[in-house]
Amino acid sequence: MKIVINKILEKLDIDESAVFNIFAVTPSIEKAISYLEESNYTIVAQDIDSDKFVQLKVMDILYLEYLERQIFLYTKKRTLIMKDSLSNFSKTLPNEFVRISKSTIVNSLDIKTFIAQKNGNLTLETLSNEKLIVSRRYVTNVKKALQNSND
Structure with missing residues (x-):
């Protein structure tokens, strides 16, 4: 999951980063990823x-x-x-x-x-x-x- 979030941050040209320890990709997590992708x-x-x-x-x-x-x-x-x-x-x-x-x-x-x-x-x-x-x-x-x- 860390790789996916880092790729999104790179696409958004964001210098900030965050590490999430996720055990399962839930609908809420998918929604957050989608929001990050759409925000750019x-x-x-x-x-x-x-x-x-x-x-x-x-x-x-x-x-x-x-x-x-x-x-x-x-x-x-x-x-x-x-x-x-x-x-x-x-x-x-x-x-x-x-x-x-x-x-x-x-x-x-x-x-x-x-x-x-x-x-x-x-x-x-x-x-x-x-x-x-x-x-x-x-x-x-x-x-x-x-x-x-x-x-």
């Missing part, structure tokens, strides 16, 4: 403020919206834009990303709280204090994603 996956998008194209780690995305045939990517520090269809782009996203409406996908690891509404929708708050509406149709997706992140 990057895309290229255009910064709205500077119009420069930048490389962005996908796991830095808090949420994304599809508006006017463009995908707006929101991080803690900036907003970026890219041209792609939401259905096409969503296929490349890690499992931590969950659709909350027809045009919005959120990183489930960045969900801080959520509140049920009388109409069946949810209002969720991200770690960056953004409030997003989860439409009734996608409430089950959010609950599953949050449950999976706790497993």
Whole structure:
């Protein structure tokens, strides 16, 4: 197991290392390895403020919206834009990303709280204090994603 983790750290270009004495590879261990592998996956998008194209780690995305045939990517520090269809782009996203409406996908690891509404929708708050509406149709997706992140 030590070899696998070292290879992941090398791919991620991380100088830090850790040694784990693992007797069996459990689903939790597999999930941790998968997360380490996915955390370095990057895309290229255009910064709205500077119009420069930048490389962005996908796991830095808090949420994304599809508006006017463009995908707006929101991080803690900036907003970026890219041209792609939401259905096409969503296929490349890690499992931590969950659709909350027809045009919005959120990183489930960045969900801080959520509140049920009388109409069946949810209002969720991200770690960056953004409030997003989860439409009734996608409430089950959010609950599953949050449950999976706790497993």
